[in-house]
Amino acid sequence: MTTWSPRAVDEKILVTARHDAVRTPVDAMIRCVTVPSHSDQAPAPRAEAVVDLDAVRHNVGLLSGIADRSGAATMVVVKADGYGHGAAEVGRAALGSGAAWLGVATLEEAAAVRAAGITAPLLSWLHVPDEDFDPAVAAAVDLSVSSREHLAAVLAAGRRTGRAVRLHLKADTGLGRNGAQPSEWAGLVDDAAAAAASGEAEIVAVWSHLARADEPSHPTQDVQAAALDLAWRHVRERGFTPLRHLANSAATMTRPDLHLDLVRPGIAAYGLDPIAQPADSPLRPAMTLRVRVALVKQVPAGHGVSYGHEWTSTAPATLALIPAGYADGVPRRLNNAGRMRVRIGDTIRPVVGRVCMDQVVVDCGDVPVRAGDTVELFGTGDGDSPTAREWADELGTIHYEIVTGMRGRIRRTVRGDGPPTAAGTVGNGNGNGAGTPAGHVGSGRW
């Protein structure tokens, strides 16, 4: 353990001096991963999720190209604030690179997309029947309905706003979540057909969602596709020709036979492969989590680190304090040496000891590091660097949960949206190119 003797202090000074002597080349390396978009006057944020819209464009171009070969259009799903990447920024990038539609879960998310000036076809699908549908109908948001009660609510909004409601009738083909059961389908279709006949509604689509798309050859896919076909035929027999849509990212990438008229990829647009490991995927992860070192210190052998002293140095060690913790979305369950790795320059080093509310500690080994340097917690995976997928695998969860879980004091910086600023190409979350931080459609924070 450290004793606060003059000798210990002298040793620390010596170690620091040696450390500085070898700093220059590695320091240059570390600066390569420092966000280059911040001017000398404005230091890089303490902790930021950098979103690369060029990666989104690459991914959406790839997905919409695959869909196009089947004759299907592409709806990119931007619910949950674009899976944590910024719904408006991702939406604009997606629409400019092959997507024709956007999809969200809630009315608030739909309103935020419209408030960002996006006028493209937009579907919202998860509602409580007594919500206020008027603004969504007035803003030409397509609405999914799963029951007669939902349908009555949105038709009432159409009457109040004087507009025909654009309907997507959702069938529960086997997922057991939203959507009408087969026994309820005829009643829902009767009501929708009557509304369409009177001009109150347009039946735009019949749709459903897959339960096991990440197992491409699982028979459930075919069962669900057949059930959707039956539901659609029922509507056709009433004289309507709605679109059909079923495929999420996994089915878009692996099951062209399920593309139908429209595919709805979400996670793949953000560069996270629903099936393959990052190294085997054609997708490019769009989010990189970067945090700047708050403090560097030398500790002697036998020094415990973080609550509970779950890790103790076995030799003198250089430790870097990283100011991001579980309140920011770094899962506390990534405790234990080696389960969480960070990239410092081009070196990968382990987080040691417990993840705390605000901070984690990295054992830097021989890597010279200084307060203010930037480390990467997860990102593209290039050079064996950590990925959101790696965190998810460690935790027994999915990368969706990691990227949608960034929050608290982590700032989002969107790159590749709007004109370059003096310091680089940085988006701003509200599309005005003024270089302000991006965020929850303009807020800069989750």
Ligand SMILES: Cc1ncc(COP(=O)(O)O)c(C=O)c1O
């Ligand atoms: C109805 C619906 N469609 C499409 C998607 C996109 O799914 P994925 O992110 O797996 O592509 C989701 C996301 O869960 C969804 O809820």
